[in-house]
Amino acid sequence: MGRSPxxxxxxxxxxPWTPEEDEKLIEYIKKHGHGSWRxxxxxxxxxxxxxxxxxxxxxxxxxxxxxxxxxxxEEGLIxxxxxxxxxxxxxxxxxxxxxxxxxxxxxxNTHLKKKLLLMGIDPVTHRRRADLELLANLPNLLSCCNxxxxxxxxxxxxxxLQADAANLVQVQILQGLLQVLISSSPNSNASPNLxxxxxxxxxxxxxxxxxxxxxxxxRQLEALLNGSFGLAHGSIPSAxxxxxxxxxxxxxxxxxxxxxxxxxxxxxxxxxxxxLVSASxxxxxxxxxxxxxxxxxxxxxANSESSTPIDxxxxxxxxxxNGADLGWKEILEYVP
DNA sequence: AATCCTCGCAACCGCACAGAA
DNA sequence: TTTCTGTGCGGTTGCGAGGAT
Numbered sequence: 001m002g003r004s005p006x007x008x009x010x011x012x013x014x015x016p017w018t019p020e021e022d023e024k025l026i027e028y029i030k031k032h033g034h035g036s037w038r039x040x041x042x043x044x045x046x047x048x049x050x051x052x053x054x055x056x057x058x059x060x061x062x063x064x065x066x067x068x069x070x071x072x073x074e075e076g077l078i079x080x081x082x083x084x085x086x087x088x089x090x091x092x093x094x095x096x097x098x099x100x101x102x103x104x105x106x107x108x109n110t111h112l113k114k115k116l117l118l119m120g121i122d123p124v125t126h127r128r129r130a131d132l133e134l135l136a137n138l139p140n141l142l143s144c145c146n147x148x149x150x151x152x153x154x155x156x157x158x159x160x161l162q163a164d165a166a167n168l169v170q171v172q173i174l175q176g177l178l179q180v181l182i183s184s185s186p187n188s189n190a191s192p193n194l195x196x197x198x199x200x201x202x203x204x205x206x207x208x209x210x211x212x213x214x215x216x217x218x219r220q221l222e223a224l225l226n227g228s229f230g231l232a233h234g235s236i237p238s239a240x241x242x243x244x245x246x247x248x249x250x251x252x253x254x255x256x257x258x259x260x261x262x263x264x265x266x267x268x269x270x271x272x273x274x275x276l277v278s279a280s281x282x283x284x285x286x287x288x289x290x291x292x293x294x295x296x297x298x299x300x301x302a303n304s305e306s307s308t309p310i311d312x313x314x315x316x317x318x319x320x321x322n323g324a325d326l327g328w329k330e331i332l333e334y335v336p
Numbered sequence: 337a338a339t340c341c342t343c344g345c346a347a348c349c350g351c352a353c354a355g356a357a
Numbered sequence: 358t359t360t361c362t363g364t365g366c367g368g369t370t371g372c373g374a375g376g377a378t
Contacts, residue, residue, distance in 0.1 A: 014348075016372085038363065054364075055347065090366060102346080105367075110344055 013047045017056055021046060025053055026061055059102045066098025070107055078104060079112060083126040 028044035037050035
């Protein structure tokens with residue numbers, strides 16, 4: 001490497017572009033194409049570096065750029081693609097004709113991120129924010145699982161798709177929590193691969209007797225929630241299909257996004273993959289994969305996965321904090 | 337009316353990668 | 358194989374507009 005940045009050139013203008021500069025750039029590219037960006041400014045009579053010219057052209061002056069507000073469909077598509085691709089704005093922009101990566105990135109940072117946060121969804125992982133404060137508010141969060149709380153309008157249903165997926169993750173976190181709580185007890189005979197049927201059969205948390213147990217459990221829980229808690233963790237059920245309304249629907253690649261939140265669909269839950277989403281920053285390693293390939297893989301995986309419903313969860317009334325089987329109140333007493 | 341604060345967006349910066357020499 | 362060049366990408370910054378005090 002060792003190349004000096006082109007923008008180090010002395011006397012090169014920086015900052016906002018004037019209409020005259022825009023005009024020069026447009027005229028030149030219309031006549032000659034951009035060719036070498038490095039040589040363009042000199043040839044076009046611009047006192048700018050090539051990089052600045054390229055940026056101005058690609059992000060603002062290009063004739064095919066669509067300006068104005070993002071539609072609900074576009075926003076839904078951005079959220080969906082971001083959940084699969086992460087911050088790969090250039091890849092995402094290829095699915096939104098007329099939108100630049102810069103524009104999408106800005107829109108994400110200023111609008112969509114906040115909206116997701118307001119929904120209690122981590123915009124990085126697209127999961128329900130799984131921190132301890134949230135767990136303390138567990139009953140309210142669990143009530144989100146109730147389909148009666150579904151939101152009606154279309155944009156909200158897009159967010160709800162995320163929320164549904166997040167809720168499912170939350171269910172798995174709960175399961176992990178229960179296992180940690182029980183297995184951390186010195187008196188517990190629970191095996192590491194605790195069977196959910198057994199868990200349901202033993203509804204009392206009586207074995208958890210003292211503060212040390214609780215602290216130990218909390219430490220483990222914190223570790224789990226801080227990211228080491230992979231959904232592929234051995235304590236998590238194998239690949240399962242959970243019936244959920246408004247499920248996370250794979251988008252057809254070549255078509256406009258359809259965010260229909262009114263149908264009952266199946267959400268495929270791949271517990272043997274690292275996470276619900278494939279491209280959270282910590283596991284976005286296959287950047288070099290072609291975008292189509294990535295998205296196609298996601299969709300085909302979702303479509304082809306054979307499924308085995310987890311019966312015990314059907315019996316678990318998660319929406320009821322007083323659910324008698326597990327004694328949620330009892331559990332929550334141990335969660336700070 | 338003046339000042340402060342927040343927000344949104346355009347532009348910049350540094351790095352990485354691919355291909356050419 | 359190494360070095361250089363051109364380009365693209367993602368993160369960050371700076372500034373103007375608008376609202377709040």
